[in-house]
Amino acid sequence: MDIWGQRGSDIRLEWGPEGVCVLGGDCAVLIIVDVLSFCTTTDLVLGNGGRVLPVRWRDHRGEQAAKERSAILTGENEWTLRPSSVIEIPSGTLLALPSPNGATLCDAAATTGAEVLAGCLRNASAVAAHAAGLADGRPIGVIPAGERWGIDMHTETKTFGPLRPCVEDHLGAGAIVAAPSDYGRLSAEARLAAIAAKVTDVGEALAECSSGRELAAAGHGNDVTLAARLDTSSTVPVLRKGILEDS
Secondary structure: OOOOOOOOOOEEEOOHHHHHHHHHOOOOEEEEEOOOOHHHHHHHHHHOOOEEEEEEOOOHHHHHHHHHHHHHHHOOOOOOOOHHHHOOOOOOOEEEEEEOOHHHHHHHHHHHOOEEEEEOOOOHHHHHHHHHHHHOOOOEEEEEOOEEOOOOOOOOOOOOOOEEOOHHHHHHHHHHHHOOOOOOOEOHHHHHHHHHHHHOOHHHHHHHOHHHHHHHHOOOHHHHHHHOOOOOOOOOEEEEOOEEEEO
């Protein structure tokens, strides 16, 4: 009996890379949710007519290589993981975007054979509707990425600590599950996230949670504001041949 795969449910939810592993083998669609900030930044890039190459997070050397690859692909260096940095990114840009959570999980999910989407609060309903169409009655897995203990984006030493379940990704995943779609039966994990999203002021929660406070303390409060704008986008990032493109 497969306990961890949440079989018997049409919509399933589990965290991080382990979630990809346990749900990927049986789900037709995997939705990666990294609200602060990979999936939000991806939504904005695609909304401007660009595309995103998810780059796995490894170590300092891997991070530097990703930056160099990004410069080659885009011809520019000013675009980063921060949502506010890509608001005016030119149409046609292919941006290589490394992150320890969303980008890494998109790349991992691609190995499962499932269709891979990138979701956030901004595009929750659009992603939910597209996932339901792709799944065509087969199971859908929603993967809140979570954060990582021990990662400091402002230092040269890049570590990859244990998973930290976080408010923003729980609410982002819940908003996708709660969106009006003919999903069928929800697992307990998915149902709990949906309830949380329905009864929470997401803007207030993102501003008050640890991840939001961290960004605000670094002077990036506008990134939190951009990420909290529920259902303001119709963009659906779909992973095709390793690149996230609008559906």
